[in-house]
Amino acid sequence: MTDLMLRYFREKQQKVQSEKVYETQCPFCSMQCKMQLIEQKIISRKQYKTIGQDNPTSEGRLCVKGLNAHQHALNQERITKPLLKINGQFVPVSWQVALDTIQERFTSIQKKDGKNALSVYGSASITNEEAYLLGKFARVALGTKYIDYNGRLCMSSAATAANQTFGLDRGFTNSLTEVPNTRVIILAGTNIAECQPTIMPYFQQAKENGAYIIAIDPRETKTTQLADLHLKIKPGSDIALANGILKMIIEANFIDHTFVSERTHHYKEVKDYVTSITMKEIVTDTGITEKEIRQVAHIFGSEPSGMIFTARGIEQQINGTETVRAFLNLLLATGKIGKRYSGYAAITGQGNGQGAREHGQKADQLPGYRSIENIEHRRYIAKVWGIDEKDLPKKGVSAFEMFEKVDQKEITSMLIMCSNPIVSSPNANFVRKALMKLKFLMVVDLYLSETAQLADLVLPSTSYLEDEGTLTNVEGRVLLREASFPIQGEAKHDWQILCEIANKLGKKKHFSYQSSEEIFDELRLASKGGKADYSGMTYKRLRKEKGILWPCRGENDPGTVRLFEDEFAHDDGKAQMALVKHDSLKQKPTLTDDYPLFLTTGRVMSHYLTGVQTRNSSALAAINFEAYLEIHPQTAKIYGIKDKELVRVSSEKGWIIVRSQFSSAIRKDTVFVPFHWTENQNVNRLVDDQLDPFSKMPGFKLGVVRIQPL
Numbered sequence: 001m002t003d004l005m006l007r008y009f010r011e012k013q014q015k016v017q018s019e020k021v022y023e024t025q026c027p028f029c030s031m032q033c034k035m036q037l038i039e040q041k042i043i044s045r046k047q048y049k050t051i052g053q054d055n056p057t058s059e060g061r062l063c064v065k066g067l068n069a070h071q072h073a074l075n076q077e078r079i080t081k082p083l084l085k086i087n088g089q090f091v092p093v094s095w096q097v098a099l100d101t102i103q104e105r106f107t108s109i110q111k112k113d114g115k116n117a118l119s120v121y122g123s124a125s126i127t128n129e130e131a132y133l134l135g136k137f138a139r140v141a142l143g144t145k146y147i148d149y150n151g152r153l154c155m156s157s158a159a160t161a162a163n164q165t166f167g168l169d170r171g172f173t174n175s176l177t178e179v180p181n182t183r184v185i186i187l188a189g190t191n192i193a194e195c196q197p198t199i200m201p202y203f204q205q206a207k208e209n210g211a212y213i214i215a216i217d218p219r220e221t222k223t224t225q226l227a228d229l230h231l232k233i234k235p236g237s238d239i240a241l242a243n244g245i246l247k248m249i250i251e252a253n254f255i256d257h258t259f260v261s262e263r264t265h266h267y268k269e270v271k272d273y274v275t276s277i278t279m280k281e282i283v284t285d286t287g288i289t290e291k292e293i294r295q296v297a298h299i300f301g302s303e304p305s306g307m308i309f310t311a312r313g314i315e316q317q318i319n320g321t322e323t324v325r326a327f328l329n330l331l332l333a334t335g336k337i338g339k340r341y342s343g344y345a346a347i348t349g350q351g352n353g354q355g356a357r358e359h360g361q362k363a364d365q366l367p368g369y370r371s372i373e374n375i376e377h378r379r380y381i382a383k384v385w386g387i388d389e390k391d392l393p394k395k396g397v398s399a400f401e402m403f404e405k406v407d408q409k410e411i412t413s414m415l416i417m418c419s420n421p422i423v424s425s426p427n428a429n430f431v432r433k434a435l436m437k438l439k440f441l442m443v444v445d446l447y448l449s450e451t452a453q454l455a456d457l458v459l460p461s462t463s464y465l466e467d468e469g470t471l472t473n474v475e476g477r478v479l480l481r482e483a484s485f486p487i488q489g490e491a492k493h494d495w496q497i498l499c500e501i502a503n504k505l506g507k508k509k510h511f512s513y514q515s516s517e518e519i520f521d522e523l524r525l526a527s528k529g530g531k532a533d534y535s536g537m538t539y540k541r542l543r544k545e546k547g548i549l550w551p552c553r554g555e556n557d558p559g560t561v562r563l564f565e566d567e568f569a570h571d572d573g574k575a576q577m578a579l580v581k582h583d584s585l586k587q588k589p590t591l592t593d594d595y596p597l598f599l600t601t602g603r604v605m606s607h608y609l610t611g612v613q614t615r616n617s618s619a620l621a622a623i624n625f626e627a628y629l630e631i632h633p634q635t636a637k638i639y640g641i642k643d644k645e646l647v648r649v650s651s652e653k654g655w656i657i658v659r660s661q662f663s664s665a666i667r668k669d670t671v672f673v674p675f676h677w678t679e680n681q682n683v684n685r686l687v688d689d690q691l692d693p694f695s696k697m698p699g700f701k702l703g704v705v706r707i708q709p710l
């Protein structure tokens with residue numbers, strides 16, 4: 001450093017009058033990177049920067065979203081007071097008025113329309129404590145069966161498939177430290193490079209160590225660029241591909257017969273089916289050559305270890321559950337699970353995508369991954385909650401089905417916490433119209449999101465910087481997010497809001513918590529003995545051990561790094577292989593003269609979900625400021641579309657207008673639109689609302705559209 005530079009830095013340092021450091025965790029994806037927000041006071045101005053902190057999963061790394069996350073939390077546009085809609089206008093009101101309004105509206109609606117007229121729509125971006133409390137709130141404070149959450153649109157197919165196959169659903173069966181030592185990796189419909197960027201070094205290291213990486217995606221992405229082989233599949237045809245790979249694995253006799261006979265069921269049926277289909281069918285269905293399929297089968301079959309990673313590309317399909325199961329067949333047939341360097345991961349999406357699906361926000365679920373239909377489970381939780389089992393509601397319906405009930409006026413009031421469903425749901429025009437039929441819509445958010453704008457009452461919640469609690473990351477590792485930043489305005493923590501409403505509804509006895517740690521202690525008890533057992537974890541341990549992998553059944557239990565080493569979680573200890581026919585789906589979208597192109601949707605690096613947070617972060621908004629239509633130049637030519645030109649995209653459900661972006665890296669029969677934008681750029685206005693019969697997942701990844709220049 002030159003003298004001049006040294007002097008400059010010294011002077012700059014002297015100007016920093018004070019510095020504060022806040023420990024926290026990124027509010028976005030499932031990596032849950034640990035970080036510090038540093039606040040420097042220079043003269044009278046405060047200046048902020050975020051730096052990464054070491055921990056077992058993200059190892060100190062941050063991506064562009066994490067580095068800029070504080071911008072949305074500190075943005076002046078955040079709502080800091082309850083807002084009540086009076087004559088169509090939002091008016092700031094006190095908490096007392098807000099709570100009185102809720103009490104009056106909820107009580108009168110319950111009286112007139114019944115208890116199940118109230119409903120709750122939750123989120124996997126809230127903490128475990130809040131997700132747990134939301135489930136208890138719906139059942140105990142409101143007494144309704146209608147609760148579900150945005151994770152239904154996210155990981156439900158993977159979760160259902162894992163439960164059906166293994167009897168247990170933890171996103172990753174191993175820990176990330178094993179990835180660099182595995183020999184072959186299949187990445188099916190996952191774009192980790194843009195969606196979990198700080199996970200990449202594990203995969204880069206695997207590649208350096210000689211692992212063979214296969215990526216399956218209709219588009220070329222930063223992730224497929226890492227792969228040794230990219231299968232540019234026809235969207236929605238992954239079952240056929242997995243069946244084709246299995247067929248060739250069987251033909252080449254790479255089956256682990258001991259594993260199959262000792263640890264699985266149904267191999268014979270699966271074998272009989274896949275050997276009966278022809279490769280010609282598979283090649284036509286998938287658009288992948290026989291040579292490539294054989295190559296995958298030989299590498300995956302012959303290597304001693306291997307891992308399969310799936311994400312929303314294959315899961316957000318109306319046959320997403322079966323698609324995941326077809327891939328799990330490959331692991332089971334070759335014995336690549338339950339041992340070192342071999343396993344399965346459904347890459348978790350939201351920050352708490354894992355934990356928030358374990359503790360009772362799902363329509364059919366109770367804490368600890370218990371079932372609301374199982375009498376023993378009901379009794380146990382009723383006891384923990386201090387209520388009569390008979391008073392515990394039965395199962396409700398899935399996220400999108402709740403909007404159908406709203407449309408049919410069976411549900412007349414909804415509390416939405418930490419989600420923006422009129423942007424994120426399929427058939428978004430329908431969802432918007434349905435929500436407008438509600439007698440009372442209440443939204444708890446940081447911002448006046450598109451959904452909040454429709455509400456009768458909006459309550460301001462605290463952000464990740466302010467709200468302490470635990471979140472379970474991509475590995476299934478429970479992390480304690482510290483949060484000591486001063487609360488903005490009159491915002492309250494999500495858990496506090498639930499307690500205050502419950503108290504107002506006369507349920508104080510069940511909701512008298514003073515801290516998130518107190519809620520966690522109850523969650524530990526509620527999860528004890530369940531599949532997702534957190535009972536051995538304490539805040540003290542989580543701090544000291546930098547996170548613990550579940551199940552953790554006692555204070556001396558170190559947690560569980562690798563699952564299924566000796567047995568699977570079904571009663572008999574065996575896994576269930578599944579006969580999955582790729583032509584079983586009657587209503588799969590197909591190309592027609594009216595709708596001649598496949599539409600698939602997804603994400604870009606700089607934005608998060610419906611974009612409310614990242615569009616309010618100036619640095620992130622500047623990177624991508626509008627939606628776009630990724631299209632092959634030769635396809636564009638057919639429709640007279642030029643690059644960077646506005647295009648009208650239509651489906652049976654609606655239309656949007658987005659700018660074209662040429663890319664010869666996408667299939668010619670497919671276009672792609674990211675879903676982070678709203679109004680006429682909201683791609684969910686095009687997405688159909690048919691649901692997977694097992695998981696109730698919509699088909700975000702496969703639609704059919706027509707396009708025309710504007």
Ligand SMILES: Nc1nc2c(c(=O)[nH]1)N[C@H]1C(S)=C(S)[C@@H](COP(=O)(O)OP(=O)(O)OC[C@H]3O[C@@H](n4cnc5c(=O)[nH]c(N)nc54)[C@H](O)[C@@H]3O)O[C@H]1N2
Nearest residue numbers: 189190191195235236311312313349350602603605608609
């Ligand atoms: N930057 C960023 N990161 C995020 C998020 C975000 O919004 N932005 N969201 C977080 C959340 S909640 C989630 S769920 C995850 C999502 O993470 P991913 O699932 O990895 O992300 P997507 O972009 O939705 O889809 C992944 C890939 O699937 C491909 N695909 C589409 N159709 C098909 C198909 O039929 N078959 C196959 N094999 N592939 C297909 C798409 O081209 C895309 O590249 O990311 C998390 N991380």
Ligand SMILES: Nc1nc2c(c(=O)[nH]1)N[C@H]1C(S)=C(S)[C@@H](COP(=O)(O)OP(=O)(O)OC[C@H]3O[C@@H](n4cnc5c(=O)[nH]c(N)nc54)[C@H](O)[C@@H]3O)O[C@H]1N2
Nearest residue numbers: 150154418419420424444445449461601609610612675700
């Ligand atoms: N077309 C298409 N649609 C999709 C997908 C796709 O791939 N394609 N992916 C689906 C997936 S995987 C997901 S996860 C969903 C997500 O869909 P949403 O849940 O609708 O997405 P978010 O943008 O995360 O909405 C969160 C809202 O909560 C607010 N918020 C943030 N933090 C807090 C907090 O701590 N407390 C409270 N109360 N509010 C907070 C934010 O400001 C924002 O308005 O979208 C789904 N929709």
Ligand code: SF4
Nearest residue numbers: 026029032033063066
């Ligand atoms: S978005 Fe994900 S990878 Fe990026 S910093 Fe946040 S948690 Fe880490």
Ligand SMILES: [Mo]
Nearest residue numbers: 154155349350
């Ligand atoms: Mo997600």
